[in-house]
Amino acid sequence: MSRLAKPDAPRSPAPEPFNDARPAVTILTGFAPEATREAAEQLTRADPSLLVVAHDLTALLVDGTVHRTVHDGTGLIEDERLALEHGCIACTVREDLLPALVRLARTRPESDIALVLPPSMEPETVAAACSWCHVDGAPVTDALRIDSVVAVCDPATLLETLDSDEDLADRSLQAADDDNRSVADVAARQIEYADTVLLWAPRTEPAYEQARLAVLLQRLNPWARHLVVNLEAPLSAKPTDPSQDSAKPPASGETAQWLSARLRRSGGFDPDAPEPYGRGLEGYAVGCHEPEPDCGVVAAVYRARRPFHPERFHQALPAIAGRTLRGRGHLWLAAQPDHIACWESSGGGVSMGDLGRWLDATPDEEWDESSPERRVNADLNWDGEFGDREINLAFVGLHFAADELAAVLDSCLLTDAEVAEGRAAWREYHDPFAGCFESNERNQE
Incomplete structure (x- = not known):
């Protein structure tokens, strides 16, 4: 009833646009602010003209102010505290971050920009x-382009962060009064969205723990390029595929130039890439299947065509989420057979949302609203009974048994007898998830 799948190979970075004169923006993200700032400083050492833009949101919920700084290799250029009409991340981005980036791109068009994001953004x-x-009436992309998104990870805090059961509010990092995001969810999404993942370990000796974390990051984001910085030993680029970076590491004194050559103007950002938990709908792998532990790290991809029974699946949630550090993908529930549910799990918690309707449940005239990739993927994998409906989930964790997790998931699927009852009967099943997906209710009106 289920099968395990190998992922597509990591994609090579997109080529840099030919003769693109717009300043290139390198976004540095992560849940380790000190490591992220240190990485930015290395980039300014390699290129003193590089503009580093950073926002401090500490006072955002206190008095609605944001602290923005801009500096280059010669020193501080701007240091401003701004009061926003509405204190939230979206307002910060629209009202200050984007205008600041555009202004800098216009006034210093010869300088690229490193944007250092706060942990909650x-x-x-x-x-x-x-x-x-x-x-100012013109698209942001007229003035600049995002070149790369780099997730900077600190080995001292990475595992604890990904396994945390805290919300951002527990650490006073929430971006709004109603911000209920978890620490583990945000940290995982930062890593998964990046085209380059940097394990920043300049003051630690290479050891088993560092190797384990490097493998963990590669399993969390198998489509990214992975780099490890360690200055006590030689720097290293750890390729996971022949298309990855395989340059020889420099001596520690050449860190800045080595890092700049790999992070800047790489063309790694793909604005059209699907969301990590929706990749399967577009025909991309949602993760990698490596069930045998590598430094204790296990990754598993689970796929099935028939749906989950809503009650059995709901009862199994603690067992599913509690076995792994991270899960993502999409699924369908028998009681809601027309709708795609996205799945995220981290820190022992689960988040599910609505990804719209399956194409099999969508009127033909509305198919063009879906991407060509999704339509092609649906055609290639169409099932005579279920159409394009399927379950496609990826899990990553430490020392868990992939076959045991698959057995738990298998037990949640409809049995042959339940499948034979038909969809009219499925809709009558008691559904603990009823009403959980807001867009479902709108679609059913």
Whole structure:
């Protein structure tokens, strides 16, 4: 009833646009502010003209102010505290971050920009705003382009962060009064969205723990390029595929130039890439399947065509989420057979949302609203009974048994007898998830 799948190989970075004169923006993200700032400083050592833009949101919920700084290799250029009309991340991005980037790009068009995001700000939010927002009546992308998104990870805090059961509010990092995001969810999404993942370990000796974390990051984001910085020993680029970076590491004194050559103007950002938990709908792998532990790290991909029984699946949630550090993908529930549910799990918690309707449940005249990739993927994998419906989930964790997790998931699927009852009967099943997906209710009106 289920099968395990190997992922597609990591994609090579997109080529740099030919003769693109716009300043290139390198976004540095992560849940380790000190490591992220240190990485930015290395980039300014390699290129003193590079502009480093950073926002401090500590006072955002206290008095609605944001602290923005801009500096280059010669020193501080701007240091401002601004009062926003509405204290939230979206307002910060629209009202200050984007206008500041556009202004800098226009006044110093010869300088690229490194944007250092605070821990609670996700790079996808910034990238999405750049794609559709206007500043002074012109698209943001007229003035600049996002070149790369780099997730900077600190080995001293990475595992604890990914396994945390805290919300951002527990650490006073929430971006709004109603911000209920978890620490583990945000940290995982920052890593998964990046085209380059940097394990920043300049003051630690290479050891088993560092190797384990490097493998963990590669399993969390198998489509990214992975780099490890360690100055006590030689720097290293750890390729996971022949298309990855395989340059020889420099001596520690050449860190800045080595890092700059790999992080800047790489062309790694793809604005059209699907969301990590929706990759499967577009025909991309949602993760990698490596069930045998590597430094204790296990990754598993689970796929099935028939749906989950809503009650059995609901009862199994603690067992599913509690076995792994991270899960993502999409699924369908028998009681809601027309709708795609996205799945995220981290820190022992689960988040599910609505990804719209399956194409099999969508009127033919509305198919063109879906991407060509999704339509092709649906055609290639169409099932005579279930159409394009399927379950496609990826899990990453330490020392868990992939076959045992698959057995738990298998037990949640409809049995042959239940499948034979038909969809009219499925809709009558008691559904603990009823009403959980807001867009479902709108679609059913």
